[in-house]
Amino acid sequence: MELGHDLPRECYSWEKPVFEFAPVSGLTRKLVIAPETCPTKCMSIWMVELDRQKMKAPDDMFDIHEGIEEAVYGLKGRVKIFTPNESRILKPGGFVWIPAGMPHASRPLQDRAAFIAIYAPARGGRERNRLVSAQESKRVAQEIVRKTAPWRRTHHK
DSSP states (O other): OOOOTTSOOSOOOOSSOSEEEEEETTEEEEEEESTTTSSOSSOEEEEEEEETTTOOOOTTEEEEOTTOEEEEEEEESOEEEEOSSOEEEEOTTOEEEEOTTOOBEEEESSSEEEEEEEEESOOOTTOOOEEEEHHHHHHHHHHHHHHHHHHHHHHOO
């Protein structure tokens, strides 16, 4: 018996992203796992491609996802991930974790770069990031660092 599309499934699969969004020139986000593709509530996964030649993102603006953590896994090229007071170089096979609400930005260091962005809890493809200025981002970052200080004291001795 073949399962109908309207019946619940035990797992979901697809061969290409279901939703694609290019918020700025040179940056493409392809939704793979999210509320639009399956009944997820706990995470969503995006494939992100950056083209340095076409990218026109403002250098003094940062993205914020309120209440949503982000883990980034490098696939291709090198990407500089910025927070207001720090930066990390993401290489293929490397990870960067960004706490919920932390202002951040990414810039390719090579002509083309790609990474997977994992969000928890799940965020839909039509949800937009909040953009903040560099000045506002520093204030927000200080508050998040202050809130995570107890974890650092207990886990880094």
